[in-house]
Amino acid sequence: MKIDKVMDRVTHTVFALFLVVWLSVAGIIVWGTWRFISHYGFLSPILSSRWNPLAGQFGLWPFILGSLTVTVLAVVIAFPGSLALSVLGSRILQGIWRRYFVRLLMVFVSVPSVLYGWWGLIVIVPWVRRLSGTSGYGMLSASVVLGLMILPTFSILSLEAIRQVPESYVEGSVGLGATEDQTLWRIILPAARPRLVQAALIAVARGLGETIAVQMVIGGQIGGPGLLHPAATLTTQLLTDLPFLPPGVPGHDVLDFMAFDLMVLMTIIVWLQMRIGSWRYE
Amino acid sequence: MISRRQFVIGLMTAPLFWWIALLDTAPSRKGRTRRRLSVMGATSLMGYVKAALPGWEQQHAGVRVAVSPGGSYAGLKGLSTGQVDLALSDIDPPPGFVVVPVHRFPLGRIAILIIVNCEAGVKSLSWHQVRALFEGTITNWRDVGGKELPVVVVSRSLSSGARQVIQDGLLKRAELSSHAIIQLSNGAVAKTVRETPGAVGYVEAVMPLSGVLVVDLGAHHYHPANPVSWPLYAEPSIYVRRDAEPLAPNLAEYLARGSERFRFGIYSVAREGEGEGGRRG
């Protein structure tokens, strides 16, 4: 009653405080972004390709393009394997095999990204070098490393998506005389599709945010068009130029702007994911 | 039984209590003498500073020195804002970068070496050839007397002091090849050059190098034992605010005179260097 009401107040106040702290973190980025935009404009840095912070040129287009290309390519690379692994784990393996398979995937999820980057340096970069005759550092290597990095996460999410398909659909299909394979292609995968797309979007979000594994193999320089040339992404450029543009330096605001762009991209993905999550069959 | 509200309040306010607790244990800023010093700056100098510190700390019992890498720019900026007591920098601060009056304690020089992958097949390069390689105008080693192998340029990021030396001393107005691979540390550059056929890069000579070829630059040959005549070098310094309390300049002076510098590739010269590519200090 009375105590309850007071407690309720306190709870709400505490939550409000928490929200304020959280918003102020976002606010710092937005504030920096605002200072940057009021100086250099919004669209022109996004669309420009000249990056020379010393000379006050802040073209972000190559980084945005790099982020999107690497991430999308990584998801494309990871998709078939993830789907295959999730089908294996949800519809083929039984009993103890299935349990250990899922545990193994969990182990791979928990491998830190530096290890994936390191492994990319040892295996992927020389492999791309031998295949293409270039240095081996570039978007292709970064996509492969990132693809392998998101593969376990993607697989587990896809596996969950397939498991969420009600068993009654499967029974209905099998009861009509359909084989397990026909049931998989015609019932299970279509029914799991919205969740599979959600899984892909979570993988995209993971890929967009990844920094160190990508930095180790991408080359870190706007090298020109093509997947085999060195490139950079928003996150890797943030990493390389962070020490160069500490707070207080005129160019520092561009880092906020880059973080802001990343936030916008992420928000779009989360929004898409929520839209797709509400897909219902009518 | 904890109610759900108590649970939420408890967990959400926990960071606040931690913060208050930390405030309580931290020594007050306006105390008697400062008992803590912080050092921040160029990563290439960290090895030396960490090795030299224990000696100074023995002389000054009770003073604790926190060392954090972060790069020259971050160190200098931290100095201006008062977050850092000593800034280690292997670059000259750009005009207007440091807004407070500072003392500079030169440490000496660090040689910047041109390293190439062993398969490139060259042992020495002329000044012009190196410039053209980094610029990206020479793209195959056969053009400089090496094997038939494409050139891969490896560089540090803009924040690196070594990159500044290469830019100012070697490339001058020209720009680094846009196909260069950027690596974040000396070690990463060395590793990339070692493993990439046809790679060329530059490193600060603060560590032993293996598996790569240090090329002669024109008539200059790099002797680790006698690096004085080597023409490419950074001139790292320690910066301390003029208004700092005496402990900070004391530490800076100690570091600037430390005898262990040579072990970490830092050497001093009697006269001001006349090297072709060296920056004027």
Add this chain to the structure above:
Amino acid sequence: MTRTSDETTPDIEVHQLSVWYGQTPALRNVNLNISAGQILAIIGPSGCGKSTFLRVLNRMIERFSDVRVEGTVRVGSFNVLDDHVDVTQLRRAVGMVFQHPNPFPMTIFDNVAYGPRIFGMRSSTQLRKTVEDSLKQAALWDEVRGKLRRGAGTLSGGQQQRLCIARALAVNPRVLLLDEPTASLDPVSAAKIEELIVQLKSQYTMVIVTHNLQQAARVSDLVAFFEQGRLIEMGNTQEMFTAPREKRTEEFLTGRFD
């Protein structure tokens, strides 16, 4: 599949059927025969093996892990428990309707056309005809005509169950297995399903598992009473409800069952 309506040999013949889940017996030595076009209602307390029996008839039982089945079961020309039997064709001939309506998440049309498509029907005119016939047979056509492109989820529970019956009928089965088909429906919808079952009588041999004794009395020709995995008694519906031979059956039917 040609339907051979042979009056002398039973359509479903079960001999010494026993089923174990791991070490637990679920059915013990069940013997029964059903003639073509008859409806058998299976009644009995929960866990007596009713659903297990049903699932043996189209071998859906083997979807459970660690199951052992013994005995012989013949449905039409299928020797059901034979290792070499074509399970796909068996399930085509033995349709199944489940306790909870389980239409697929696709359109009404695609739901009914699913089975025929599985069995290779491609021509759209043929498909359309099959879908229309099946929906008419399932007494759903009048309610969904012109709405075939809508999702099956838009239908009411009773309509969904009739859709599932139409889906089963679309592959032209010989036998229909109904596992408590009205248990999750409201009384009005349940009545419609019952009516439909009676209509379909004589065209299909049906086995219906039900908890609703009145329903069993209303729709079936034969009643089988199972208890603890044993077939206690089976007979003509009217006889069973008026004069059961076994004491256990009488107790169950009169509600004096513990």
